[in-house]
Amino acid sequence: MRRLISTGSPFERSIGYSRAVVSDGWVFVAGTTGYDYATMTMPEDVAEQCRNALATIAAALDEAGASMADVVRVRYILPDAADWPACWPVTSDVFGEIRPAATMLTAGLQEPEMKIEIEVTARLPV
Numbered sequence: 001m002r003r004l005i006s007t008g009s010p011f012e013r014s015i016g017y018s019r020a021v022v023s024d025g026w027v028f029v030a031g032t033t034g035y036d037y038a039t040m041t042m043p044e045d046v047a048e049q050c051r052n053a054l055a056t057i058a059a060a061l062d063e064a065g066a067s068m069a070d071v072v073r074v075r076y077i078l079p080d081a082a083d084w085p086a087c088w089p090v091t092s093d094v095f096g097e098i099r100p101a102a103t104m105l106t107a108g109l110q111e112p113e114m115k116i117e118i119e120v121t122a123r124l125p126v
Contacts, residue, residue: 020060027122046115050087073121076104
């Protein structure tokens with residue numbers, strides 16, 4: 001059985017994706033940027049964008065019946081690799097004890113104000 005989770009982001013409907021898909025005990029969370037979806041504002045600071053993205057991911061995991069502790073894989077995508085170290089304190093606060101497999105990639109993102117996009121895979125607790 002497959003269950004779709006949405007945050008209500010206008011991008012989800014416009015582009016045609018779900019924030020998360022729950023399938024066969026797994027939760028796949030789409031690439032998530034630093035928007036505050038309540039106000040559709042984007043902070044300028046990359047660490048704040050990282051914090052917002054992780055909060056959005058945590059909410060999607062919660063709705064799926066999982067938590068950040070269930071994350072087994074995380075991908076960080078940044079247009080500018082020089083921004084990555086500013087995110088380390090934020091990612092360490094969330095994943096320091098969990099320590100999922102992780103990759104950081106550099107690539108262009110959809111909008112110029114986007115400085116980080118984060119994607120995770122989690123396993124539902126048994």
